[in-house]
Amino acid sequence: xxxxxxxxxxxxxxxxxxxxxxxxxxxxxxxxxxxxxxxxxxxxxxxxxxxxxxxxxxxxxxxxxxxxxxxxxxxxxxxxxxxxxxxxxxxxxxxxxxxxxxxxxxxxxxxxxxxxxxxxxxxxxxxxxxxxxxxxxxxxxxxxxxxxxxxxxxxxxxxxxxxxxxxxxxxxxxxxxxxxxxxxxxxxxxxxxxxxxxxxxxxxxxxxxxxxxxxxxxxxxxxxxxxxxxxxxxxxxxxxxxxxxxxxxxxxxxxxxxxxxxxxxxxxxxxxxxxxxxxxxxxxxxxxxxxxxxxxxxxxxxxxxxxxxxxxx
Amino acid sequence: xxxxxxxxxxxxxxxxxxxxxxxxxxxxxxxxxxxxxxxxxxxxxxxxxxxxxxxxxxxxxxxxxxxxxxxxxxxxxxxxxxxxxxxxxxxxxxxxxxxxxxxxxxxxxxxxxxxxxxxxxxxxxxxxxxxxxxxxxxxxxxxxxxxxxxxxxxxxxxxxxxxxxxxxxxxxxxxxxxxxxxxxxxxxxxxxxxxxxxxxxxxxxxxxxxxxxxxxxxxxxxxxxxxxxx
Amino acid sequence: xxxxxxxxxxxxxxxxxxxxxxxxxxxxxxxxxxxxxxxxxxxxxxxxxxxxxxxxxxxxxxxxxxxxxxxxxxxxxxxxxxxxxxxxxxxxxxxxxxxxxxxxxxxxxxxxxxxxxxxxxxxxxxxxxxxxxxxxxxxxxxxxxxxxxxxxx
Numbered sequence: 001x002x003x004x005x006x007x008x009x010x011x012x013x014x015x016x017x018x019x020x021x022x023x024x025x026x027x028x029x030x031x032x033x034x035x036x037x038x039x040x041x042x043x044x045x046x047x048x049x050x051x052x053x054x055x056x057x058x059x060x061x062x063x064x065x066x067x068x069x070x071x072x073x074x075x076x077x078x079x080x081x082x083x084x085x086x087x088x089x090x091x092x093x094x095x096x097x098x099x100x101x102x103x104x105x106x107x108x109x110x111x112x113x114x115x116x117x118x119x120x121x122x123x124x125x126x127x128x129x130x131x132x133x134x135x136x137x138x139x140x141x142x143x144x145x146x147x148x149x150x151x152x153x154x155x156x157x158x159x160x161x162x163x164x165x166x167x168x169x170x171x172x173x174x175x176x177x178x179x180x181x182x183x184x185x186x187x188x189x190x191x192x193x194x195x196x197x198x199x200x201x202x203x204x205x206x207x208x209x210x211x212x213x214x215x216x217x218x219x220x221x222x223x224x225x226x227x228x229x230x231x232x233x234x235x236x237x238x239x240x241x242x243x244x245x246x247x248x249x250x251x252x253x254x255x256x257x258x259x260x261x262x263x264x265x266x267x268x269x270x271x272x273x274x275x276x277x278x279x280x281x282x283x284x285x286x287x288x289x290x291x292x293x294x295x296x297x298x299x300x301x302x303x304x305x306x307x308x309x310x311x312x313x
Numbered sequence: 314x315x316x317x318x319x320x321x322x323x324x325x326x327x328x329x330x331x332x333x334x335x336x337x338x339x340x341x342x343x344x345x346x347x348x349x350x351x352x353x354x355x356x357x358x359x360x361x362x363x364x365x366x367x368x369x370x371x372x373x374x375x376x377x378x379x380x381x382x383x384x385x386x387x388x389x390x391x392x393x394x395x396x397x398x399x400x401x402x403x404x405x406x407x408x409x410x411x412x413x414x415x416x417x418x419x420x421x422x423x424x425x426x427x428x429x430x431x432x433x434x435x436x437x438x439x440x441x442x443x444x445x446x447x448x449x450x451x452x453x454x455x456x457x458x459x460x461x462x463x464x465x466x467x468x469x470x471x472x473x474x475x476x477x478x479x480x481x482x483x484x485x486x487x488x489x490x491x492x493x494x495x496x497x498x499x500x501x502x503x504x505x506x507x508x509x510x511x512x513x514x515x516x517x518x519x520x521x522x523x524x525x526x527x528x529x530x531x532x533x534x535x536x537x538x539x540x541x542x543x
Numbered sequence: 544x545x546x547x548x549x550x551x552x553x554x555x556x557x558x559x560x561x562x563x564x565x566x567x568x569x570x571x572x573x574x575x576x577x578x579x580x581x582x583x584x585x586x587x588x589x590x591x592x593x594x595x596x597x598x599x600x601x602x603x604x605x606x607x608x609x610x611x612x613x614x615x616x617x618x619x620x621x622x623x624x625x626x627x628x629x630x631x632x633x634x635x636x637x638x639x640x641x642x643x644x645x646x647x648x649x650x651x652x653x654x655x656x657x658x659x660x661x662x663x664x665x666x667x668x669x670x671x672x673x674x675x676x677x678x679x680x681x682x683x684x685x686x687x688x689x690x691x692x693x694x695x696x
Contacts, residue, residue, distance in 0.1 A: 073447025
């Protein structure tokens with residue numbers, strides 16, 4: 001039995017990438033909304049960080065869906081998922097959330113960047129301008145719905161796996177919460193990374209605000225991971241076997257302890273705390289911290305997906 | 314703020330309306346909890362007597378032939394455990410692994426398109442391959458690991474008690490007929506006179522992984538051979 | 544299916560080594576006895592399969608025992624096949640002097656469940672070029688089980 005190919009493995013790494021990208025998109029949107037609401041207000045549209053989030057969120061969700069469709073055994077039949085629904089299916093409900101999310105996401109982006117888009121259009125499309133003006137008026141409602149949809153999407157990535165009753169590590173009530181929180185922190189990291197790459201000020205108000213949220217987020221994530229595995233071990237039986245298999249030595253044990261805990265959580269936490277006390281933040285600090293967070297979340301998705309399918313009931 | 318709150322509520326209302334509209338367009342085949350219909354007289358099930366089974370795999374081959382199953386996949390497997398006892402007096406235990414036709418089937422619950430469904434007429438868990446997109450959610454969700462992607466159709470496939478190939482012609486499933494030791498009994502759970510019900514009422518049987526709440530309809534009569542296992 | 548058990552390989556090498564050391568005269572005496580069998584058993588005495596490998600150097604008497612009074616009455620010569628007066632266990636014991644039951648069980652599990660019920664000769668043939676058991680496909684394998692285990696309703 002190798003770490004990446006074993007009996008009973010159904011879902012491979014493309015699904016992990018999809019889960020990662022969907023969570024990342026939701027997280028980026030969440031932080032862009034928070035930035036606008038609490039710090040930037042009407043100045044949001046020319047913040048490189050909000051701009052980065054507005055690019056990353058749709059690209060990530062499209063990329064994720066593309067990978068998902070490509071991973072179907074009948075990719076050309078993907079439209080059937082959009083036409084036929086099943087209320088008891090987490091995936092079906094997730095598709096519904098994803099569709100609504102994308103629609104509202106574009107509405108939100110349009111309303112936030114209305115001035116920029118109007119400039120670009122230069123009175124050429126009066127209908128588009130009218131639509132934009134209408135969207136701006138609805139911005140509060142759009143924002144509220146988008147926050148709900150983003151959180152639903154983040155949690156959905158976990159629910160998708162926790163519905164698999166045959167695998168104790170996946171069929172776990174903490175998983176959706178864990179994926180939601182880690183998805184949010186990956187979104188924060190992507191927004192920071194994208195923002196500084198778009199020449200955003202690494203010592204600006206946006207970075208300080210996001211870092212302020214990131215520290216408690218990482219602590220919550222560590223707490224959730226602890227609860228997740230402690231719960232499995234205390235359940236005994238195959239749950240315990242699954243948890244110990246995953247955390248023990250070997251390929252996935254290394255991925256977890258060095259990748260998820262070390263690179264993904266401990267180092268970003270340490271860097272964040274360091275940046276909090278030191279005078280100012282530099283581009284390299286912000287970029288490296290964000291990259292480590294992203295790597296950690298990506299590895300966590302793969303770790304959960306693979307080790308989860310390794311031990312059945 | 315007052316206005317935006319009202320607008321937000323409007324949005325939520327629209328979302329709820331969307332959900333209810335969607336509820337009306339759901340698949341007709343999926344097991345519906347909302348509309349209890351008159352119960353069918355048929356509920357197919359199977360018993361595998363592990364005392365009679367000799368592990369010859371005649372069932373596997375008959376299934377392959379009748380249902381045109383390619384070599385690298387199978388709808389039914391006989392799992393062998395052993396040997397038990399000391400040479401030359403040794404024995405094995407055989408257990409059938411195939412679709413359990415769960416009353417609360419996890420595959421049906423997770424299928425996003427309703428391609429996996431429970432046939433209300435017969436209680437058979439079936440696949441509508443026209444609707445299957447190959448997301449493999451059902452394969453991952455099945456705790457019995459009996460589903461696979463058919464290499465030719467590229468859709469999910471598994472045992473359907475030969476519903477397509479033989480039941481319609483009034484025949485028993487291919488595996489039942491092929492079994493040389495009559496280890497397989499197939500029949501209607503709702504008919505008290507059926508061999509199946511009589512067998513289940515006279516012999517103690519077990520079903521796999523019942524604690525998952527799947528309510529499977531593949532029964533096993535445990536072998537008395539071999540040692541007691543913990 | 545057509546695997547040589549680890550035991551056979553070992554045996555082959557041991558035999559080959561042993562033969563090199565043997566005095567030519569001692570070998571000749573045994574071989575002469577074996578050749579005399581072939582004088583009568585021209586048709587059914589030829590050994591052609593894997594057991595005829597020169598390295599194994601199997602002689603008639605290795606399996607069938609010393610000639611004794613054969614073909615007259617009171618012969619104790621070992622015979623195989625459906626007409627054999629010997630029990631399945633006795634016939635099987637001859638094969639098991641070289642073959643290891645554990646290795647056989649690992650290659651084909653059905654060996655284990657027939658160990659005290661069938662003689663090897665009821666399925667295997669070692670005189671002909673090919674043992675039919677070594678070329679069974681899965682379907683023929685099942686059919687072989689059904690051949691004996693079929694119960695009437």
